[in-house]
Amino acid sequence: MQRHINDILQQVPSGRLMSVDLLRGLAIAAMVLVNNPGSWSYVYAPMAHAEWHGWTPTDVIFPLFLFVVGLSMVLSCGRSRPFPAVGWGQWSRALKLFALGLFLAVFFYNFRDDTYNWVQDRLEGIRWMGVLQRIALVYILCCYLVRWLSLPGLVIAAVLCSLIPWLMMLFLPYQNAAGETFQGQLAFGNHFSAWLDQWLLGAEHVYYRSAEPFPFDPEGVLTTFAAASTCLLGVLAGLVWKHSAADRTSQLRLCRNWALGGAAMLLVGQCLHPLVPINKALWSPSFVLVTAGVSALLLSGLYYLVDIRERRRALAPLLVFGVNAIALFMLAGVVGRLLIMLPVGDTTLKGWLFHTVFQPLFGSYGGSLAFAVSSLALFYLVMWQMYRRRIIWKV
Structure with missing residues (x-):
């Protein structure tokens, strides 16, 4: 052992923040762990998503990965280089991620059913959105925002990406097939994001196809913009590193700033819960704050342990x-x-x-x-x- x-440690490049690779490894390992139980009928509560409002450790995993995506966008440029212009390299990565997500959506065949129609079930009823598709869309959007905006602009963008979808869900009216009008609903299958998913993606191309009155996708269109705010908070955490020095005093100050910022976001997000429910499927502003807070605290802890204390x-x-x-x-x-x-x-x-x-x-x-x-x-x-x-x- x-x-x-x-053998593992010998391959770590010098000068690389090992804590970020560890955080990414933690996120993806946890994602694989909770997605592969022996039976979905027997899952311990912390390893299952919250039924609707609220959060569990499992709900933090995907936002943690998006937070690391934003963090890595900054770290890949180092402290001195500017952000590159968005070109084919970034678009190629986003398109390949989206295509891999679509591949997983169609990679299934029911060999136990002689009447199974793969074309009808998987191809004609393909689920357009998913984890990898969301990562792709969030990544390419944030590439442009990071390239175009200054630090204050990125802060504003992070707020607006979360706030505007939430305000749309609260104040924009929408109708079901019978002409009944709704506004401000935040129930499973009845919220503005669900109505938009059904209209843009189609009821046969989302994850929750039997939801009433509106089938919807937990990685839906509107909430993907909200998810971009999580990635941008990772970018901002990276910019704190980018503008810090490399000496030990500065490292400790950076660690403290990440921890304080994370604790503040976690506390504010939790306090907002009675007014703005913490909800992963809706990617609500309180959910953004809570999960980004946990992500920043984990980053701070790992940075102190492996990059400062080694x-x-x-x-x-x-x-x-x-x-x-x-x-x-x-x-x-x-x-x-x-x-x-x-x-x-x-x-x-x-x-x-x-x-x-x-x-x-x-x-x-x-x-x-x-x-x-x-x-x-x-x-x-x-x-x-x-x-x-x-x-x-x-x-």
Whole structure:
């Protein structure tokens, strides 16, 4: 194990903020873990999303990743270089991310149903939005905002990206098919963002197709603009680093500023909850503040631990995930779908593994968690082979 840790740390480039790679690795590892339980019927509460209003640790994971996307946009330029002009490089990355998301949307076939129509189910009813699609859209939007705006402009943009969609949900009227008018509704299936998703994307192309009165997508169109505010807060955290010095005193001050900013956002967001509900699907302003606050606190803690104190060994394995985050997400997505596609008797390969191996050994909830942990461990072996061969899958 010691040799394994040494091999990981030897490949870290000098001068690189290891804390950011670790934070990205933590986000993607947590995302894979909560997305691959042995059974969705047996999931511990902290590993499930809040039913509607409110938040759990799982609700922080996707915003944490977007926060790191914004942070990385600044760090990739270093302290001295300006932001590059937005060109084919940025658009290529966004288009490839969007295309990978669409690939996962259509990568499924029900081999247990002889009447299954893949074209009708997956192609004609493709889900246009998703995690990777949202990352792509947020990334390219923030590339332009970072290029065009000054620091005060970015602060204003971060506020407006969150505030304008929320005000639209509160004050713009909308109608259902029967002509009934609604305004200011924030219920599951009945809010302005859901109406907009149905109108722009189509009821057959969203995640919650059976929601009433409006099918909608948790990664919908309007809330993607709100999600950009999370990425911009990551950009602002990066700009704090960019304008700080590299000496130890400045490092400690930077760590303190991140921690204070994170604690303030978390506190304000939580206090707003009675007036502005914390809601991931709506990506409400309070949700932005709470999740960005947690992200900044995690960044501060990791920065202090691994970049200032250089206590790196215990967390080093997260680097293997952090440098190949999209590769891990795709691997987990493809394998996860294969496990529910391949039939074993009257169930699927995943169902067979859970009911015959994990559930008898660990119980229902413990077995479901053990399945997720085992999956992540297997994915780690693949990511480690890529890491040690310096194979970085960049999109």
